[in-house]
Amino acid sequence: MPENENREVLLSVRDMSVCFGKGKRIFKAVNNVSFDIFKGETFGLVGESGSGKTTIGRAIIRINPTTSGDVIFKGQKINGKISKELDRRVTREIQMIFQDPMASLNERAKVDYIVSEGLYSGERISEEERKRRVEKALQEVGLLPEFASRFPHEFSGGQRQRIGVARALIMQPDFIIADEPISALDVSIRAQVLNLLSELQKERGLTYLFISHDLSVMRFICDRIAVIHKGVLVELAETEKLFAHPLHPYTRALLSAIPLPDPVREKNKVLEVYDPTQHDYSVDKPSWVEIEEGHMVWGNEKELNRYRDMLKA
Amino acid sequence: MERETILSVRDLDVKFSLRGRKLNALRGVSLDLYKGESLAIVGESGSGKSVFVKTFMGLLDANGWIDGGSITYKGEDLTKYTTEKQWLGIRGKEIAMVLQDPMTSLNPLKTIGAQIIEAIELHQNLHGEAARKEMLSVLTDVGITEPERRAKQYPHEFSGGMRQRVVIAIAVACRPQVLICDEPTTALDVTIQAQILHLIRDLKEKYNLTTVYITHDLGVVANVADRIAVMYAGDIVEIGLCEEVFYEPKHPYTWALLSSLPQLGVKGEPLYSIHGTPPNLFYEVKGDAFAPRNPQALKIDFVKRPPYFDVSPTHKARTWLLDPRAPKIDPPEAVRKLATEGVKGYA
């Protein structure tokens, strides 16, 4: 979808930083990131472990406070101090599927309660209605309704992850931050969950921020992908553009490392290694530049010139 | 080619009791693990992969038990083990395990160095300065730079990828014969994943390890596996050399599994996914467990459990399709495409 100017922006992140710790031990986990997510799209975020992906998600849903910058949702600023009413709206309309299914599920609660927990804070519904919704949500993610009376530890890793998905879906949000929602799933259930997410997207016009390490899956479902390295966005482009013309050396290393489910090719592939010391930013400072329409990259003048040549070639 | 078998499992049954009901997690699994090989176990979530390997180490949850069959390791039947003391002779020393989440395997209150030294003292009977030296050398083995400084740090000061290296370091410090990796790289990005797989391969060569990988990532499987075992509903339904299972799969579940790969999908169209849900393991499974989800299932699939049919000396599958009397059914388009064209690389 190339005509980005005409598309409605649902979420806009502007120069956002998130820091942990204080004083001397301060650590900038997310460093001045900016991106827009359009209504109805699937926006992918990929990057090294510890690069700040989850922190970005958690900052958007207001779990982690932002240090600077703005988060604008449907035209309203939602980070920092906001009204109770807006807070409640954000809590309902933005849902996050958490990365670690074991840590994010209350071990002592039954699945029935875990899945419907969010409903207790919203409009009052009857017990029957609640049960019905739980059953529906469980079915949507491919779990048997009778699982409702079990505890999380009685499930396999993949089953637990689907409980997390059901828990988000039951709230009928507009915007879902899916943090590694499929990493522990087998390929077929993963296909089910992905199909479900894209079906819901078509039906309800849902928007996703999809965080994952699995670039094969991201290539399949994301409209656009942003690549993050140590808290800094290094590249952002439409999915196929990114795969066809990766510019930043970290993006190139990532793409070259994707495991291919094809033993002959996989066992013979050539890896590109990323060496962060290759950038000399001492004088010529880097910035976040739109190098061609809709294609952003992080680099200094010298690098950008090289990237422009790469695009021409 | 005769190969030395290091671990031999026969007709293994595992059950769990859940509020008075019995769940059949493993239903008669047999497997020969060859010395020095790299075996990947793939299959449906909940099919029993983790439970299967946990039985090798006496690590089943308290509500689970081995209900039949044998696990022979160096002439001993591990299913007969009753005491923790017996298991301590196996765990770590003979068979070590690396789990998906390194945080659960590390003690947050002890330094990285102390945790590795503990394993070394216990398993290599080295102490004091000798143990410390060995610890530093193991850290170097797994690619951690500045081991002196790093050894003094705590797990939370390490990134996910580094923690996973430490867990591998601890596992290898025990000098096991068999290293089991249950989803060792799911939480890591592909560049670090590639490094860790490389690392495990190097250690395997160096110490002549036998490795077992459990993973849902068929790309990783293609990278690491000499052989692949495919599990469904508590059983191995197909096993063969890596190339055999990818390019000439025979079981309809393996077909379905490969067809669901996003690399074989068409963007904007739904991905292939298997209809229905896996069988409820609280009930006795009749016939081929996959039959109710297989649109092309034969009548006999619902009645009688198929035996293994040999496809080659190294490849067999439990499906009636391989019976000489069965009608000829071709694998789906996507699976044939994988064999003829493969998947495209990137960049």
Ligand SMILES: Nc1ncnc2c1ncn2[C@@H]1O[C@H](COP(=O)(O)OP(=O)(O)OP(=O)(O)O)[C@@H](O)[C@H]1O
């Ligand atoms: N509550 C916290 N206190 C201190 N540091 C934190 C906290 N949460 C995250 N961090 C640090 O911030 C950085 C970014 O972490 P984050 O969880 O966002 O990474 P990620 O990209 O999601 O990684 P992964 O792929 O491993 O999930 C890491 O260095 C992490 O150690």
Ligand SMILES: Nc1ncnc2c1ncn2[C@@H]1O[C@H](COP(=O)(O)OP(=O)(O)OP(=O)(O)O)[C@@H](O)[C@H]1O
């Ligand atoms: N402690 C337990 N109590 C009851 N059932 C259990 C227990 N542990 C595992 N199970 C059940 O045993 C079956 C096999 O589980 P296992 O963890 O081996 O699956 P898996 O193949 O490793 O799945 P995944 O790929 O999702 O990790 C599942 O149906 C699971 O629900």
Ligand SMILES: [Mg+2]
């Ligand atoms: Mg994360």
Ligand SMILES: [Mg+2]
């Ligand atoms: Mg498992």
